[in-house]
Amino acid sequence: MGRIAERTYHHGDLRRAVIDAALEAIRESGPTGWSLRELARRAGVSHAAPAHHFGDKAGVLTAVAAEGFALFADALEEAATEGPRETGLAYIRFALAHRPHFEVMFRPELYRLDDPELSAARERAGAVLAASGDALATDPARARAATIGAWTFAHGFAELWLSGALPESADGDPEEIARSVIEVLFGRNR
Numbered sequence: 133m134g135r136i137a138e139r140t141y142h143h144g145d146l147r148r149a150v151i152d153a154a155l156e157a158i159r160e161s162g163p164t165g166w167s168l169r170e171l172a173r174r175a176g177v178s179h180a181a182p183a184h185h186f187g188d189k190a191g192v193l194t195a196v197a198a199e200g201f202a203l204f205a206d207a208l209e210e211a212a213t214e215g216p217r218e219t220g221l222a223y224i225r226f227a228l229a230h231r232p233h234f235e236v237m238f239r240p241e242l243y244r245l246d247d248p249e250l251s252a253a254r255e256r257a258g259a260v261l262a263a264s265g266d267a268l269a270t271d272p273a274r275a276r277a278a279t280i281g282a283w284t285f286a287h288g289f290a291e292l293w294l295s296g297a298l299p300e301s302a303d304g305d306p307e308e309i310a311r312s313v314i315e316v317l318f319g320r321n322r
Contacts, residue, residue, distance in 0.1 A: 149175040150182045151199065154192050158232035163193065163242055193236050194243040194250055200233025201253030208260040216264040217314050220286045223261075224310050227290035234290070268318060285317060286310075 153174035157166035168182045168189060175182070186192045204226050211222030227234040236242055243250065265279025266272075292298045293306050300309050 146175070146177060146181060146185055147195070149177065150185065150192060151195055154196050155232040158196070158235055163232075163236045163239060168192070190243055194247045196233060196236045197243045198247060198250040198253055200230060200237045201250060201257050203230060203233065204237065205253055205256035205260065208257055212260050212264060216267045216282060217311075217318065219260060219264040220282055220314055221307060221310055223283075223286035224290050224293070224306060227287075227294065228306060231294060234294075238287070282318070285313070289313065 150171055153171040154166075156174060157170060160166075168186075169179050171182045171192065172179045182192060186195060204223075207222045207226045208219055211218040245251070261283055262275075262279050265277075265282055266275045268282055269275040269278040289306075289310055293301050296302070298304075298309075300306075
């Protein structure tokens with residue numbers, strides 16, 4: 133077989149190559165602005181390979197979301213040992229460092245919610261966020277409200293920063309600014 137046939141039919145890690153191609157495409161065109169054929173071209177595989185391995189675009193986006201939630205849960209779990217403030221900052225750092233994942237993770241209409249790997253990773257991340265909310269609540273009956281409030285802040289801040297809607301996005305330090313907002317909203321000791 134020639135060089136093209138080798139590249140087309142033999143790939144060391146097709147799954148990783150297609151996910152990486154998807155992350156690149158998402159970075160450039162958003163979570164819906166590309167095709168499986170484009171991913172195949174980017175990954176250097178046959179045009180049918182992504183569909184054969186993932187089924188369809190939703191299958192690729194499910195893999196991206198599952199990977200994103202696993203990385204997200206890892207980051208949150210590591211930060212949670214330092215308290216809710218650091219968990220919120222880890223949320224923002226993750227969004228900024230893993231923008232393509234982040235753009236897919238919170239768009240459940242794009243992927244398969246019943247995927248076991250995705251469900252497990254989402255549950256891990258959700259458990260850390262819930263525990264952080266519990267730590268913020270002065271009254272256990274208000275823990276869910278505290279969780280939603282903290283989550284809304286972290287997610288909203290990340291979205292505003294990524295979109296450039298905050299004037300500080302042009303030349304500010306997102307972590308420094310987020311820390312000051314957290315202090316105003318949640319106090320120094322949280």
